[in-house]
Amino acid sequence: MEVVETCEKRTLSSVEPSTERSFPSIDEEVVGFVEDAENIMQKLTGGTKDMDVLSIYGMPGLGKTTLAGKVYNNPSIVNRFDVRVWCSVSQTYDRRTLLVEIFKQTTHDKSEIKEDVDVIADMLQKALIGRRYLIVLDDIWEVEAWEDVGLCFPNNEKGSRVIVTTRIEEVAKNLQHRSDPYSLRxxxxxxxxxxxxxxxxxxxxxxxxxxxxxx
Missing domain, CATH: 1.20.5 (Single alpha-helices involved in coiled-coils or other helix-helix interfaces)
Known part of the structure; x- marks a missing residue:
């Protein structure tokens, strides 16, 4: 089956909100989550060689984004993955804008991308094949947001990982692959x-x- 067929999904919003990387500064304080960060890094660096999704869920303000940012910027994580991508999704988003942002971070391509969404989905999957990648999708509200991009992430048996942060437990459970959703206390x-x-x-x-x- 062609990539563009598996990735074909609707655009959820006609507005194109920013999906720029907005992770916390590495200097931002994370208090009380030392053990949580260690647990998450173990899941990112160990276990299955298949692509896996780790969902971090909890009420707003608990520090999900800050914690994910600390893990994302940890030197052991930086050195392990060939590709690291961070995108903020939020409640309203545009599928094409999100795919373009992931593709640009994957390839470091700064040129304007004029292709339609299906072609971009195909380009993204091809860019990720053969590379160990870590993709953070911050603040997902609906399972459909994952479905709009998730099938474009190849299972290349390189130990690739996706971190999803969400405030909705049901979303976290629906995105479960091999790792159990991680509840932030x-x-x-x-x-x-x-x-x-x-x-x-x-x-x-x-x-x-x-x-x-x-x-």
Whole structure:
């Protein structure tokens, strides 16, 4: 079957929102997720040689994007993968825009791409074949968003990985391949206080005292 046939999906929005890489700075603080980061990196570097999808899900504000960004920028991950791609999907997105962004990051092609969406899907799959890739799709809201691009990621038995972050547990479960979805927990009171201190937030004395009394 041709790639363009397997990848053919509708465009969900006539608007073309940005899919530029917007991952957190490597200096951004991640408090309380050291073990989570280690677990995720083990899933990225070990296990099956087949392409696998790791979904990280949890309520907004828990740090899914920040955690994924720290893993994405870890030197051991940077050195392991031939291709690394980061795209923010969000609730409304355009399939063509998303595919173009993934293709440009994969190939470092800065030229204007005028081909239609099916041709771009074919170009993307061919660009990824034979390469160990890590693709992050940040903030997916619907399974259809994965279906619009996921079939363009070849299973090349190179140990390639896709990280998906989502706030919706059902989406995470529907995207499951071999790895179980990863549920991101809430910070403890102690971790929340540590994060606030590192961020340098100025808290009212009564709030500060309440947090200290709980820690």
């Amino acid at each position: 809430f910070l403890t009171v102690e971790e929340s206080w540590e994060l606030l201190k590192k961020k340098g937030y100025k808290l009212p004395n009564i709030v500060r005292d309440c947090l200290l009394s709980l820690s």
